[in-house]
Amino acid sequence: MNKKTKIAGLVGNPVDHSWSHVMHNAAFDALNINAAYLKFKVDKLEEFIDYFRSLNIMGFSVTIPHKMEAMKYLDKIDNKAKKIGAVNTIVARNNKLIGCNTDCDGAVKALKSKTSLNRKNAVILGAGGSARALAYGLSENGANVTILNRTAEKAKSIAEDFECGYGPLKDLKNIKYDILINTTPVGMHPNADISPIPKNLINKGSVVFDIVFNPYKTKLLEFAEKNGCATIHGIEMLINGNALQFELWTGKNAPVQLMRKKVMDCMKNAGNKN
Ligand SMILES: NC(=O)c1ccc[n+]([C@@H]2O[C@H](COP(=O)([O-])OP(=O)(O)OC[C@H]3O[C@@H](n4cnc5c(N)ncnc54)[C@H](OP(=O)(O)O)[C@@H]3O)[C@@H](O)[C@H]2O)c1
Structure with missing residues (x-):
């Protein structure tokens, strides 16, 4: 990481169980994108967003329990997320934070x-x-x-x-x-x-x-x-949703097969049976 590294990450509580970092970081590496995906265990969402909006961020995944509350603190909500009434993806674009939904x-x-x-x-x-x-x-x-x-x-x-x-x-x-x-x-x-x-x-x-x-x-x-x-x-939804998030953040096609392989390998190493 250096001064130009863009920050992305998962915002929620709990976040320990998530595998999204494995997929996103592998995808950033594969496409030579200077970004890092981290996990943020967050209770006070408004404070978190206020603080991070001034930093070099690419966007966030939003998880339990913040998907509905997140809508209050963003600059714009895209049409689908508005209809759904929940945001699971925040995209930082032109100094604005946009709420989207890739869960659907x-x-x-x-x-x-x-x-x-x-x-x-x-x-x-x-x-x-x-x-x-x-x-x-x-x-x-x-x-x-x-x-x-x-x-x-x-x-x-x-x-x-x-x-x-x-x-x-x-x-x-x-x-x-x-x-x-x-x-x-x-x-x-x-x-x-x-x-x-x-x-x-x-x-x-x-x-x-x-x-x-x-x-x-x-x-x-x-x-x-x-x-x-x-x-x-559930991992199928996660892989599909993460691939869409990656595309929203980077404007590039996600390396889906690589993301799938990385997350499946991790799950196997963690003792999960297929
Ligand atoms: N595979 C994926 O890509 C993917 C994507 C998104 C979420 N998820 C997973 O989906 C789950 C829910 O996420 P969410 O963001 O929708 O959460 P959420 O907004 O907090 O909603 C959770 C729902 O589950 C109910 N619930 C919680 N504990 C319960 C219990 N002990 N018994 C019965 N009902 C209970 C709640 O009921 P009340 O209304 O009564 O509180 C609420 O309706 C999480 O495990 C998350 O990791 C997976």
Whole structure:
């Protein structure tokens, strides 16, 4: 690093579990871009953004729990992030900070690799920033979406924005779905032994997508495999989303295969089984 090195990074809490630094730093190296991607464990988001906006920054990834709050402190929000109501990417351009959302396209691409979405019944567990991105992406692609959340009021607010059904988590037993998506952090490292729902509530033959990416195979995906479901790992959304972030920050095509290889190698070294 030197005086010209641009700073990018992940802003959230927790951030330890993330693998994004592995992908972005490998991509910067491969394309000879003088930048470094760091992890910032941040509680006071406004102070963080105020401080960093005057430095030599390229942009940030935003994660749990700041995706909605971040919108308040930026200069501009792009159309998609505005419609979704959550920002997972900040781009520094001409001394302005622009909020974008790559979660939506990253997740939709991962889903479309396993299933069509038009007219499918999809259930989203959770009603945070990622759930908003998924609800928007699925609705735009013609799926019938139901949001189930621990706090049903939050599910209601997303449902009103995207014309979805909603309810508390216990409603799952009454719903016939083709696609089930977990957007809660339940099952995430270091609490990898738990699933957001019991095995008997996973419909046989459905497609199950867990956006949690550490561990690689979550308890929910393990149950889904045992029930004969097609599964989608959270790492697919992360790779797709990070590639889009890289392109927004640098204006260059992301070396996706390299990013995939680096993150998969890291996960294997950390003891994750494929
Ligand atoms: N694969 C990827 O690329 C990718 C991208 C984005 C996020 N993620 C992962 O997705 C997860 C959620 O991120 P987010 O930014 O959407 O978080 P968020 O905005 O904080 O939302 C979390 C949601 O999960 C629910 N929840 C939290 N703990 C719960 C529990 N113990 N039981 C039941 N529900 C619970 C919350 O319910 P309440 O409303 O009741 O609080 C909330 O609706 C994180 O693990 C994150 O790492 C992965």
